[in-house]
Amino acid sequence: MTATVRVGLIGAGGIASAHLLGYHAHAEKIAVAAVAEVDPAVRQRRGEELGVPVYDSYLEMLADADVDAVDICLPHHLHRDAIVAAARAGKHILCEKPLCLTAEEAAEVQRAVTEHGVTLMCAHNQLFLPTVAKAKELLDSGLLGRVYEVRTTDSFFNDFDPDSMGWRASASTSGGGELIDTGYHPSYLMLHLAGGRPVQATAMLSTHRLTFMEGEDSAQVLVRFDNGVVGHLVTSWAYAPASVTERFSVVGELGSLHSDGTSLTYDLRSGDSETFTFEKVHTISAEIGHFADALLTGSRPLHTEKEGIEVLGMILAAYQGARTGTIAEVIRA
Template identity: 75%
Template sequence: MPQIKVGLIGGGGIASAHIRGYREHADKIGITAVADAVEQTAADRGAELGATPYSDYRRMLEAEGLDAVDICLPHHLHRDAIVAAAEAGKHILCEKPLCLTAEEAAAVRAAVTASGVTLMCAHNQLFLPAVAKAKELLDAGTIGTVYEVRTTDSFYNDFDPTTMGWRASSSTSGGGELIDTGYHPTYLMLHLAGGSPVEATAMLSTHRLKFMEGEDSAQVMVRFDNGVVGQLVTSWAYQPAASTERFSAVGELGALHSDGTSLSWQLRSGETRTVDLEPVDTFAAEIGHFADSLLTKTRPLHTEDEGIAVLGILLAAYEGARTKTIAPVLAK
């Protein structure tokens, strides 16, 4: 048996990427039970993993001697699963977004605080080597005081009305592309900016996927309490131009930028460097980090604190777009 026994809540979609991570770290963490409302999905995943299947995760929490859960559910179901797991005393890994409203965020924080369990937000892109190296340079003051951070996550998505499922409805997704794929460049911006978000606004568009209730593209601006201004672009409608950086930061002493694989920085002193970094399976790295955090009783890279801060940015961006104003970040 693995050192850490995990119950998988939600066996479809993104669960496959998580399962790769558990297989890579099978010496310390593993899935011993799986719950999915679709009984066949639960049975199939159970057979695949050698895990006990359940059609109700609450029954799984009661019946199994689990240490933790991994929540891979549609967005609108995250809050209830987190609260149930916390009340059962289980540590939690939760896919993005953490939840959908400020009220849900308050319930999540209260449940996790009361139980004393560890909650880790599944922000896999933070485990890109280029991101880790950039964060190291920023924290070391290599480009001095940071003025601006930009992030991009756009691609041509081939969703159609028959394949989009729950993501087509704002009531189950929480909005549109911004709170889905757009969550990635938002937590990346937060990570690199190094401050707490104060205010945000957005321009939302539906360029191509017009059967969606929400937007398929967004441009967002965010101000942080340390003076950093963030800009992000995210879309399911199009591939970005070839010269578009995955992320960049500009500071008093110079700048850095990355395509997600290599990282370059240029200083006003004339120093210029580029490093090429070996790719990793970010989901496997994420699962390993979760396991290590539990085994060593150390804080994960992103907890409910960062998950709520990211949600706060997105809610303020949506409010700014709706009212054509710059909106305060309320969920922190």
């Protein structure tokens, strides 16, 4: 690895714009060195903007471009193939959520990454909220003792319509509905704060407003972890939550903590209480910097394919529980 990580961007529209802010912010250690994009207009625009070679096929880019890693910003159903191809080419990987769509795809991803010895980081950007980092530090210090419950929320009024929703409207390309899309964020946040492995899940799914979708526009999910923690998440594109709703909260034997995303408060049964406030950060920029640091130092990213597969397992079990009216087991890759 050189002093600057050279990245091939796979998919240059949509979320890639936010990723590029991260590359600009951390230009001293990581940079986009090539772009693969199927849309000719987007491909040309990104090539001119970045001054790098462009390709209409990521397979061609992997074979030809001088890159150390790839950043996968593709629709959900294309993640598995791009991950496997990049791993076989010996490239490290940053992949947007979800990691992939099925247990079978997850097994392929795990096998490819392991066999070819590359680092895969899941682009779980909300882990880089300062409130989340502080909450994790406090939990790991034992502030709350044994944790009983984790709650997470990520809901907003989404103005999608049939013309603008694109591939997200189809379950075959999105993997489901809102839960496997925006709902992925409160899922990985719950996993991070719970500190255990998910073993059971169920859900109630709803379509309140976006009736043109094949999948749900809202979900409420329950997850049990192997350390006894029970998680509850609420996620929706149909509505914004009530103003008193926490972004996340944790309850344990010694007290609780809660956050609105910008401040964090803990209240202990002993009477001790403290509130922390933080400046806003661009979480995707922080994520790009963390990816660079992991590759340059050989350290483990916060979430690798291990956590990505666990989050996917939670969501797939939640979907199964909703379909069957049961509590489903989380399948391990």
